[in-house]
Amino acid sequence: xxxxxxxxPARPSAGLGPRHAAGDGPILRVSNLEVTYYxxxxxxxxxxxxxxxxNSGEKLGMVGESGSGKSTLALAMMRMIKAPGRIEGGSxxxxxxxxxxxxxxxxxxxxxxxxAYIPQGAxxxxxxxxxxxAQMIDAVKSHLPRExxxxxxxxxxxxxxxxxxxxxVFRMYAHELSGGMKQRVCIAIGILLDPHVIIADEPTSALDxxxxxxxxxxxxxxxxxxxxxxxLIGHDMGLMAQFVDxxxxxxxxxxxxxxxxREMFTDPKHPYSRALISSLPSLGNKGVFQGIxxxxxxxxxLPSGCAFHPRCESAMPxxxxxxxxxxxxxxxxxxxxxxxDGEA
Amino acid sequence: xxxxxRLENVSxxxxxxxxxxxxxxxxxxxxxxLKEDEPTILTVAGESGSGKTTLAMLxxxxxxxxxxxxxxxxxxxxxxxxAEKMAYRxxxxxxxxxxxxxxxxxxxxxxxxxxxxxRFGLAKSKADARNKMEEALTAxxxxxxxxxxxxxxxxxxxxxxxxxxxRALLLKPRLLIADEPVSMVDASLRATILETLxxxxxxxxVSIIYITxxxxxxxxxxxxxxxxxxxxxxxxxxxxxxxxxxxxPYTQLLVDSIPWPNLDQRWGAQxxxxxxxxxxxxxxxxxxxxxxxxxxxxxDPPLFRIDERHAASCxxxxxxxxIAKAALSELxxx
Numbered sequence: 001x002x003x004x005x006x007x008x009p010a011r012p013s014a015g016l017g018p019r020h021a022a023g024d025g026p027i028l029r030v031s032n033l034e035v036t037y038y039x040x041x042x043x044x045x046x047x048x049x050x051x052x053x054x055n056s057g058e059k060l061g062m063v064g065e066s067g068s069g070k071s072t073l074a075l076a077m078m079r080m081i082k083a084p085g086r087i088e089g090g091s092x093x094x095x096x097x098x099x100x101x102x103x104x105x106x107x108x109x110x111x112x113x114x115x116a117y118i119p120q121g122a123x124x125x126x127x128x129x130x131x132x133x134a135q136m137i138d139a140v141k142s143h144l145p146r147e148x149x150x151x152x153x154x155x156x157x158x159x160x161x162x163x164x165x166x167x168x169v170f171r172m173y174a175h176e177l178s179g180g181m182k183q184r185v186c187i188a189i190g191i192l193l194d195p196h197v198i199i200a201d202e203p204t205s206a207l208d209x210x211x212x213x214x215x216x217x218x219x220x221x222x223x224x225x226x227x228x229x230x231x232l233i234g235h236d237m238g239l240m241a242q243f244v245d246x247x248x249x250x251x252x253x254x255x256x257x258x259x260x261x262r263e264m265f266t267d268p269k270h271p272y273s274r275a276l277i278s279s280l281p282s283l284g285n286k287g288v289f290q291g292i293x294x295x296x297x298x299x300x301x302l303p304s305g306c307a308f309h310p311r312c313e314s315a316m317p318x319x320x321x322x323x324x325x326x327x328x329x330x331x332x333x334x335x336x337x338x339x340x341d342g343e344a
Numbered sequence: 345x346x347x348x349x350r351l352e353n354v355s356x357x358x359x360x361x362x363x364x365x366x367x368x369x370x371x372x373x374x375x376x377x378l379k380e381d382e383p384t385i386l387t388v389a390g391e392s393g394s395g396k397t398t399l400a401m402l403x404x405x406x407x408x409x410x411x412x413x414x415x416x417x418x419x420x421x422x423x424x425x426x427a428e429k430m431a432y433r434x435x436x437x438x439x440x441x442x443x444x445x446x447x448x449x450x451x452x453x454x455x456x457x458x459x460x461x462x463r464f465g466l467a468k469s470k471a472d473a474r475n476k477m478e479e480a481l482t483a484x485x486x487x488x489x490x491x492x493x494x495x496x497x498x499x500x501x502x503x504x505x506x507x508x509x510x511r512a513l514l515l516k517p518r519l520l521i522a523d524e525p526v527s528m529v530d531a532s533l534r535a536t537i538l539e540t541l542x543x544x545x546x547x548x549x550v551s552i553i554y555i556t557x558x559x560x561x562x563x564x565x566x567x568x569x570x571x572x573x574x575x576x577x578x579x580x581x582x583x584x585x586x587x588x589x590x591x592x593p594y595t596q597l598l599v600d601s602i603p604w605p606n607l608d609q610r611w612g613a614q615x616x617x618x619x620x621x622x623x624x625x626x627x628x629x630x631x632x633x634x635x636x637x638x639x640x641x642x643x644d645p646p647l648f649r650i651d652e653r654h655a656a657s658c659x660x661x662x663x664x665x666x667i668a669k670a671a672l673s674e675l676x677x678x
Contacts, residue, residue, distance in 0.1 A: 065530045066501065179392065208391035208557040213601040213611055235531045238560065238603035242611050265607055279535050280605040281564050283588070289542075289564070291535035295500060 026053035027196050027229050033090035035069075035076050037299075044299035046072040046085065048253040051326065052334070054229040054246075056196070061240035061261070062233045063276070064250035065296045070233045071120070073250070074199045078117050079107050095196045113143050116195040118186050120202040120233075125186055126174040132185055133170035136160075140192055159188040162225060163218045180211035184218055194226045201233045216243050237280050241265060249273045252297055252307035255326065258334040269335045271312045306338065314339060346417065348380040348518060348551060349403075352670070354412035356398050356575075370398040372575040373412070377673035378519070378553075380417070383545050384678040385552045387562040387583065389598070390572035396555045398575075400523045403553065404438055434464050437512035441524035443504035447496035453504070454492050456511050464515065480510040483548075484540045502533030509540050513548065520544065523555045538565050559602050563587045568676035571595050574629040577647070577669070581654035582677050591656040594630045628658070636660060653677055 035047040046069045054060050064070050075081050077092050079099060092099040094114050102110060111117070119125045127135055136156040140147065147155075157167050163184040174182060183203055190198055200219060204212040216239065223230050232244055240247055240261065247264040249257045249272060257270040268274045275292045294311035297303055303310050309319040319338055326336045329343055354374045359367040372395075378384065390396045401407045402414060405421050414421045416432055424432050440446060447456060457477045460466070467473035478488040484506040496504060505525060512520055522541060526534040542565055544550045556562050562569055563583055570580040571594065579592040590596045601611065628634070631641040640659050647669055648661040655667060655675050667675075 065533075209559065209601040209603075210391055210597060212603070236603065237531065238605040241605045241607055242603045262607055265605070276531075277605075279531070281535075281560050282604060282606055283563070283609075286564055286584070289535040289539040291533060291539070295503075 027056045027095055028054040029091075029093040030077065031091050031093070033073070033076055033092065034088040035072050035081055036086055036088050038084040038086065039300070042300045045302070046253050046299060047076060049326070050090070050250075050253075050255050052248055052255060052258055054197070054231070056229055057224070057227045058246065059223065059230045059232060059244040061244035061247045062231055062250060063235055063237065063240060063247060065235065067296055067299065068250040069253040070250055071201055072253075074117060074201050074231070074233055077197075077199060078111060078115060080117075109143060112139060112190070112195060113193040114195055115197045115199070116190040116193075118190045118198065118200040118203050120205060126182060128174050130173075131170070132172055132174065132177075136170070136189055136192065139189055143193055155192065156188075159192050160185075162191065162222050163188045164214075178211075179207055180215055183207065183211075183215050187215070187218060187222065191222050191226060191228075195228055197229045197231070198223065199231045199233070202235075203232075204239070205234070205236075212239070219243075237276060249276065252302055253299060254307070254336060255334070256308070256336045260333075263331075263333060269329070269333060269340065270308075270337050271314050271339070272308050275311075275313070306336075346380045347377050347415070348417060349376070349378040350415040351376040352412050352415065354402060354409045354414060356395070356402060356407065357410040369575050371395040371402070371572075373669055374399065374575075374577065375412075375670040375672055376570070378551050379678065380518075382678040383549045383551045384568065384676075385542070385545050385554055385566045386676065387554045387556060387566035387569040388572060389556055389559060389562055389569055391557055391598075393574060394572040395575040396557075396572055397523060399572075400438070400521050400553070400555055403519075403521055404436060405432070430464070434515045435518045437515055437517035437520050439505070439508045439512055439520065439522045439525045442528055443501045443508060444496075444528075446508060447504060449496055452493050452495055453499065453507055456507060457514060460511060460515055466514070476514060477510075480514040481507070483513055483543075484510045485536065486510065500533070501529050502536060505529055505533075505537055506540060509537070509544065513544060513550075516548075517550055520550050520552045521555070522552055524557070525554075526561060527556070527558065534561065541565060559587060559598060560604070567678060570672075570676075571598070576629050577657055577672065578630065579654075579656040579658075580647075580672055581650070581675050585651070585654045591650050591654070591661060592630075592658045593634045593636050593660070595656075597633075647672065649675070 031051045033047050033050040037044040037046055050073060062070050062073065076087055081087055099107065099110060133156060137152055140152045140155060157170060160167060160169055165181060165184055165188065169177065169185065177185065204215050207215060219230065244261055247259060247261050248255055249270065251272050257273045264273060265277060268277045279290050279292055292311065297307055305320045305322055306324050309315045312319065316338060324336050324338050326334055327340055328334055329340060351374055354371060355369065356371040357367050357369050359365050388396050388399060402409055408422055419428060421432060447453060458473065461473050461476060467476055477492065481488045481491055486503065486506055491507065526537050529537060538561060541552055545552050554562065554566055566583045568581065569583045569586050571578045573594050579586055579590065579595045586595060587599055590599045603611065626644065627642040628645050631637040638659060645657045645659050646666045647655045647657050648664040649655050649667050650661060650664060653675055
């Protein structure tokens, strides 16, 4: 472990050019991540033993209902969980170094330069009384204090260009931009320092379909340009089908399935993924509404055994008593369900 | 056959500034008729700024039209008073986008249901009121014992949105304006709410104007669709025909951008032209972004009839027969 820390790659120095990850292994390795919120009404385990890996240039979709822990996962990876929440254990290894082992100052430096977060609702994440340019310069300066003013400005303008925004946006205020443009400014800030991993938390949930397509195409282009790994958080399976390579399904704080997008849409393994896929509207099945019966459980009172068993079509007697473990099926798919016991 | 609702050349202009007055035409010469005894679900679709919410506000009487009139059951809604106005307020109900903002966090959710019961004198006694509330909640697929007495923060977004539908149902409306009712609800709960809305139309005879930017849900719930862009009708007709075979370049762009959950049906490759900030106020509103724009597009395009259930306002179809904008409703199936 210490060796890995020592070989953590230096921050890329310049520009938005293509960059190759250090080594061959996955650029991101999340292992056994656990987060608990200590609330007045009890302990809520918002992330329970979450593990997955991601390669450079790969796009992972993280889907689940509200309250399933998607956003908590993003915040935990950024180490931005606030009280009453606490990261209880696990590691987030980005390009060789474990983020959980860093001290506060090193973690601050790692944010944006190694792992960047594009927040939900770009409308509210820009400062209304600062020009866009000043906000971008702030972000670079705090990471590269010795870089000259001209170099920083050039870097910011390159970032704006790479998200198809006019260089004039640099001098503008947030209120002068449309929703889609603000979201693209947030993406530009996210890629300023060529991070290894970009986490986009529902980047298009407030936008209409045309703007949504523009924003997603923008993320796709910059992701290719800097060869970063992208985690797209959302609940829109349609968007996932159009954008990601792999899909991870979360339920009540656990990853219940990780598959390639094609496997997920053609042969979902976990009963919850199956229900998600069959509740999707498509051109073929007009007028058929099939929701998932029941409600997402409260994290304070999780059902025993597998948390999904009260809503599960294929529940077996031992599902209510024995908690399933994540298994790697032949072919690399990960499923957390008793149906596949013995297949791994 | 009586008309439930008739919009005659309704326009809404927002102006600001005193010396250099700017005006934005949010809705331009919009005509629509809904029949009283043929409850239907009509989708009004468009991106932000298309005028769809302005239309909802006009129909609910929150703002007044700059030109044209809105006739509800034979009466202009601008001139309604007293008992007539109360009847209109009761019969035209709304479900809004944000299921979180409409609840007062200090009251149990019952409050949302008891206030209209009191206001409109719907119940003779407390027991009667309770029955009515339970009936409405059951009709939208909720268990009253799970809901009544709880506070908004104890319920999920989907449950809250269904309480909103239940509140509307309680008042036995004739028309329901649903402004983006599912855009803030989890995808897995959308199906349930849409089904609730459809049952409302089918079993309770309520006409629904479903306002959305999401053509996927529009396709699944509605019978007919009107596509708006910057206040003008671009295309209208049977929802199947408009979505599977769009004729207006704008609708084509919209349909092309739907993220279908299907790996073999990819997003279109057509590049998207950015929207101009101001845009011109005459001619075809879409022409600055239109890949097919022609010289003639500087004039206002009339509606051209594609077939008996489909019309598009675009000069690409100028060989087809022209129809009056006021006759738009005749195209819409119920």
